[in-house]
Amino acid sequence: MKRPTQVDVARLAGVSRATVSYVVNGLTDGRVPISEDTRQRVLAAVDKLGYVPDARAQALRSGDTKTIGLIIPDIRNPHFWEHAEGVEQEASAAGYHLLLSSIALNLEYGEDIFKDLSHRRIDGLILMGSFIVQSQEAQKLLISLRKRRLPIVEISDRNVDYEVDFVMSDYRAATVDVMAYLLSLQHRRIGMIYGVASPVLAEDRLQPYQDSLLAAGLPVDQALIARCGPTIEDGYQSALQLLQLPERPTALIAINDLLAIGALRAAGDLGLRIPTDLSLVGFDDIHMAKYLVPRLTTVSKVSTRVGQEAVRQLLVRINDPDIPQQKLSIPPSLIIRESTGPAPF
Amino acid sequence: MKRPTQVDVARLAGVSRATVSYVVNGLTDGRVPISEDTRQRVLAAVDKLGYVPDARAQALRSGDTKTIGLIIPDIRNPHFWEHAEGVEQEASAAGYHLLLSSIALNLEYGEDIFKDLSHRRIDGLILMGSFIVQSQEAQKLLISLRKRRLPIVEISDRNVDYEVDFVMSDYRAATVDVMAYLLSLQHRRIGMIYGVASPVLAEDRLQPYQDSLLAAGLPVDQALIARCGPTIEDGYQSALQLLQLPERPTALIAINDLLAIGALRAAGDLGLRIPTDLSLVGFDDIHMAKYLVPRLTTVSKVSTRVGQEAVRQLLVRINDPDIPQQKLSIPPSLIIRESTGPAPF
């Protein structure tokens, strides 16, 4: 009833453990010559016993685990799932497994984040959402891990200044486009639903929003910036609040599509038609964005591809820990659908 | 530059490896007494060297990996993420890691699914969505793994007949409720968007749908059952098709909320108002269901809890592999919101 090991196979086949190892790993064609006869004998024994190599022992012996850690900041946001989809595809195609964590935002000590890495449970780490910026301590740890040449790739919305590889999708330029677009539609009071899990996040949307306003000679009205959490409910409540302002905004920018869905609902509850009475823009272009009623105008990030590229970078880094910092920028672009239109008044 | 091991710590602290192990594992209170003095010395050395135990070696030695495998059938369906959320919470609370796979639906050979398990890369497996039923071969493998007392929990929508633990959320009774509800609203032509990745799935919705029809003296019109894939687009196309039938249905049941979102969009494109012209029901009650416009009538599964319970079962099984099969049934219930109303004609 016990699980068979190499020794059992070797004994049954009447060969040594090393031979079993050779045969199982298919080194039979290359450097190590094994007679076809013994090869077959070993194979038969493997089959008979149902022998399967133990990944734990392999990991200990070879040093790597064929596993990539993946940290998801907010498991409820489909956007991150889409990144994960790309990561999963690419990783499993390369024979790597995925170790998933979404604890990132819960923990107070950044140290915990990297436990898996220092425990050598994973060969490398992909983290998304720039959540790391919120903690000085975590950043330091990150740098020290890189110093030890542990492979890390960050999927980020900003140019990271510490020494890790990254795939960046900076929304800065696209946000400028969004603002130009809304402004051209004569919107003058534009609200922002700034729903982040941690203060510094999504600056690539907040900053250009303010700058564009100023550049157009418009004031930055703090009352129009709803700072809230990252859930749909937050988006809903914030929109409710913004839209009941004495001088309500005619356009709303949600920093992601999930919040926009909440805003859509809020507009409905207030009897506001979109885009006639209100224009709404999201970010991320999650799959369902183009199926919403109305179809959501948003900014596309090609999330799946971002995930794939991150894995590619990581694999390169794993194979060659000493190459210079890898940087890839995938520029997002504005996608105009049905949730935006001319300002009503 | 090399990573410190137990030996290094022992040397620096001037003790033996065993002592280091004792101190690090905190056995200092219990059976093995260590003088406070040496304890501190060891701790200091650990700190100085930045020693972290190697999880691979621990796994090899102790036999377990503190890792749970999780198989997600469709990474694009929020429903499964909500299960995953519960799984993640509960698992990480118990000090377990999560190994994620979504390859389930891609592979043709069920064998690959369980590689991790037989490789001893994980301590147990949670699989969701009953996708296993599609393959005889996979079922056999599953059973044989259970025979070897490998812990497996299935999150299922049906009573599984093979010997694994399971958390079941059978939609059967709830579907009967859905039908009774629609029938009471005078709907007589009720369509079904049966979007599954594999034929036998979601029978707990299809069957009662047909039975209820028959029980009400209504025909089961195959033209009203749109068999399609599991994506939003599939839901969209199927609804489009059903709603353009000569004698179009006045109510639509989508076997999950994701498909319902597609149907919502299709209704919009055809100028059909919901619920005035068309009633729509989904399943799963994903988070965003109650934020859709209109708010979606659906059937709630309490997905996060299902995930949590699955982990609990798995941990019980891991600690005691020989207990009888665990079965837990969490009955879903109909949630009436805004997408359903009286039949139009």
Place this chain on the structure above:
DNA sequence: TTGTATGCGTTATCAT
């Protein structure tokens, strides 16, 4: 109270 010895399953090296 601490140290010694051994084994977990695999793979690499060196003999044969």
Place this chain on the structure above:
DNA sequence: ATGATAACGCATACAA
């Protein structure tokens, strides 16, 4: 062409 042996890093029964 094949086999013996030594690590990999840790945990633990047992000896001191």
